Amino acid sequence: MANATGKAGLLRKGNKSALTAAIVNTIISIIKGAAFFITGNVAMFAETMHSLGDAANQFFVYLGSALSKKMPTDRYPNGFGRLVNLVLLGAVIIVGIMSYEAIKEGYHHILHPVETSGTGTIINLIVLALAVGLESFVLFKAMKEVIHEVGAEAKGLKVIPVSFTKLGKAKPATKLVFMEDLVATIGGVIAIIGILLSYFLGWHAAEGVASIVIGVLMFYVVGKVFLDNAKGALSEADDEMEVAIAKHIFAHPEVKDIRALYAMKEGEEYHIEMKLEIDTSISLAEAIAIKQKIEAVVHAMKGVSDVIVEFEEDDGIASWSKDGPLNLELAKPQH
Structure with missing residues (x-):
C-alpha cells in the first residue's frame, strides 16, 4: 500500500500540460478517426495520425517527467533527472512514424485523388473545426505553463508573444507539448484549407498536399525535440x-x-x-x-x-x- 501511495505521489509531480494534452488528443484522435472511417478523406487520415501520435507521445512524456522526480538511490546515485530527456528521445520515434504515414498517404492521394461527398465534407469540416478549437485551448495552456516555468509575467493575449520568446527556457516536457500542439493547430487549419479547395475548386489533390504538409511539420517537431533532448541527455551547459x-x-x-x-x-x-x-x-x-x-x-x-x-x-x-x-x-x- 505504501509503495502504491508513493507511486501515486510521484505521478502527481508529472508535467500537467503533458497530461492534459494527452487526454485532449486522445479524444480528438477518436473523433478524427471516426470521421476518416466515414468519409475516407486523406487529410483527415493525416490529422488522425497526428493526434494519435501526439496523444501517445504526451502520455509517455507525462510518465517520464514524473519518474524523473524520483529520488536518487544507491544504484542510481545521480538521480533520474535525465530520464525525461531519454523518454522524449524515444517519444519522437512515434511522431516520426506517424509523419511518414501522413506523407505516404498524401502522396498516394495526389497520384490517385478521390472526391469526397458533400456530406463527408461537412463532417470533416465540423470535426476539424472542433479539433482546432481544442488544440488551441491546450496550446494556450502550454503557453501559460511556459510563462509560469520561466518566471515571466504576462496576461491575456500578451501570453502568446511572451511564451514564444521564453520557450527556450521552459522544461523539456512543456516545450514538446507547446510545439506539438502548435503544429497540430496549424495542421488542422491546413487540412481545412485542403478540403475547401477540393470541394469548391475541384482540386481533389489538395487534400493530399495538405496531408504531406502536415507530415513535414510533424517531422520538424521530431528534429527539434530530438536535438533539444539530446543536449539535455548529455548535460548541456547553460x-x-x-x-x-x-x-x-x-x-x-x-x-x-x-x-x-x-x-x-x-x-x-x-x-x-x-x-x-x-x-x-x-x-x-x-x-x-x-x-x-x-x-x-x-x-x-x-x-x-x-x-x-x-x-x-x-x-x-x-x-x-x-x-x-x-x-x-x-x-x-x-x-
Missing part, C-alpha cells in the same frame, strides 16, 4: 545561468576569481559546480560563511537541484569577469 551565478559570486569581494563554473541541465533541473579562488587572508570561519551564502543564493534560483562549491587559493590570473569567462588562453599560466 551559459546564461552561469553568468547570472557569477554575478552573485562576485558580490563577495573575498572571492577573487572563478576557476571553473558549470551550470549543467539534467532533465528539468540544474546541477551547479564551481571552483572559486578566495583571498587567503580570511579565516576558515569566514570562508565557510561565504560558501553557505553562495550556496543559499544559487539554491534559490529556479530549477537548481544541487550546488557544489570548492575553494582554492588565488593564483593571480583572471579566468572570469562579471560578464562571463575570459579568453581561456589568457587564463592559462604563463611560462
